[in-house]
Amino acid sequence: MKRKVALILPFVIALALALPLVALASVDWFDDFDGYPTGQDLHGVGGWKGWGNDPTFTAFTTAAQALSAPNSVDITTDADLVQEYTGYTSGLWTFGACQYVPGNMVGQSYFIMLNQYDDPGVTNNLSTQVLFDVAAGLVVDTGLSGATLPLAADQWVPLEVQIDLTQDIQNFYYGGVLLYTSDWTNHVSGGGIFNIGALDLFANGATSVY
Numbered sequence: 001m002k003r004k005v006a007l008i009l010p011f012v013i014a015l016a017l018a019l020p021l022v023a024l025a026s027v028d029w030f031d032d033f034d035g036y037p038t039g040q041d042l043h044g045v046g047g048w049k050g051w052g053n054d055p056t057f058t059a060f061t062t063a064a065q066a067l068s069a070p071n072s073v074d075i076t077t078d079a080d081l082v083q084e085y086t087g088y089t090s091g092l093w094t095f096g097a098c099q100y101v102p103g104n105m106v107g108q109s110y111f112i113m114l115n116q117y118d119d120p121g122v123t124n125n126l127s128t129q130v131l132f133d134v135a136a137g138l139v140v141d142t143g144l145s146g147a148t149l150p151l152a153a154d155q156w157v158p159l160e161v162q163i164d165l166t167q168d169i170q171n172f173y174y175g176g177v178l179l180y181t182s183d184w185t186n187h188v189s190g191g192g193i194f195n196i197g198a199l200d201l202f203a204n205g206a207t208s209v210y
Helices: none
Strands: 021-023 026-029 048-050 060-062 072-074 080-084 092-100 108-116 125-133 138-141 148-150 156-164 169-174 177-182 198-202
Touching: 092 108, 125 169, 138 177, 148 177
Parallel strands: none
Antiparallel strands: 021 026, 021 092, 048 080, 060 072, 080 198, 092 156, 108 125, 108 198, 125 138, 138 148, 156 169, 169 177
């Protein structure tokens, strides 16, 4: 895995999805990728960018799989797609996404959330890092718990991170089943802060995940 000392290894959910950041009943942020043309380079579009603000790590919208018509995002090969957030430093939040992992996927892909992120990589600190591996048939928490669940291939599966920035707790659900409960500030990198800083979808050289 590349440069994840500051810890970030996102799993790019080949998301044809919608990634809502939700506070109670209100939606603060949402993207289902349907508002972009199919084949859109997402670097510099809709708040998305390649890791380190490098267009080399961009991802593209695709109609190969879609939870809603017409698009999802294809996280593949060099894709390391980042969306930053500001102002989420306290309270209860739910971050949801839907992911499609093809049964013929090769490699390991990551879904990552950071409590701190900056393009030069000076402050990067990871709170959530979940690995998806078809060959092993597993979804793996690479943080403190090391918990696993069976991976469901060739179907859309909801991912949900419940984040309590007051109590320093996060719950990660895969397909409605709890993968782990842990703290937010120390679960992966350690020494983090009470903040939702960024989402990172990291292909890690793997074939497409949507």
